[in-house]
Amino acid sequence: MSSATVSLSIPTTRPEVTVALMVETGLSPDVLRDLVHRFYGCVRADAVLEPIFAARITDWAVHLERMVTFWSSIALMTGQYHGRPVPAHTPLPINAAHFDRWLALFRAIAVDTCTPAGALHLIERAERIAHSLHIAVQSAQSDPVAPPKLFF
Numbered sequence: 001m002s003s004a005t006v007s008l009s010i011p012t013t014r015p016e017v018t019v020a021l022m023v024e025t026g027l028s029p030d031v032l033r034d035l036v037h038r039f040y041g042c043v044r045a046d047a048v049l050e051p052i053f054a055a056r057i058t059d060w061a062v063h064l065e066r067m068v069t070f071w072s073s074i075a076l077m078t079g080q081y082h083g084r085p086v087p088a089h090t091p092l093p094i095n096a097a098h099f100d101r102w103l104a105l106f107r108a109i110a111v112d113t114c115t116p117a118g119a120l121h122l123i124e125r126a127e128r129i130a131h132s133l134h135i136a137v138q139s140a141q142s143d144p145v146a147p148p149k150l151f152f
């Protein structure tokens, strides 16, 4: 994909950076939407992860939309996600096995949905964020009265 052929049908605070990332990775709003929907389709069919999500998510349409915005911000630097992932995860009853499973599903769906460069771009970021979230969760579980540590 050349920059001339990328149409910017995506809200972004940094259009030049977003276009450059789209060209470099082959990622686009449509690809990220497809990835998010396929990924959470697998999560909802997964014996390890499904119970954690089922206990928290009451409106899947809202969660999926939030996650498309999140991944657009992370992967294409659109600046559109304004949530706080750390406090969303620190109260969850999750451990290394949940993170391993989450990453295994994410890697498989990313490779299946994206170009090799796009998959690598997403997987690197997912692994980094999962690591930070895991440390925050462990820290909250070992000292539940301490405020959550913020990693981003």
Ligand code: HEM
Binding pocket: 049, 052, 053, 056, 057, 066, 067, 070, 082, 083, 084, 085, 088, 089, 092, 094, 095, 098, 099, 102, 125, 126, 127, 129, 130, 133
């Ligand atoms: C052990 C693996 C994980 C589990 C079980 C899990 C579960 C959840 C649940 C249940 C929520 C909804 C929280 C709520 O609305 O009350 C959530 C939100 C979210 N998760 Fe995860 N998650 C996991 C890993 C990750 C990873 C690795 C990432 C990023 C790479 C991530 C990104 C997010 C984001 C951005 C939100 C929305 C936070 C917000 O803005 O409210 N999660 N997750």
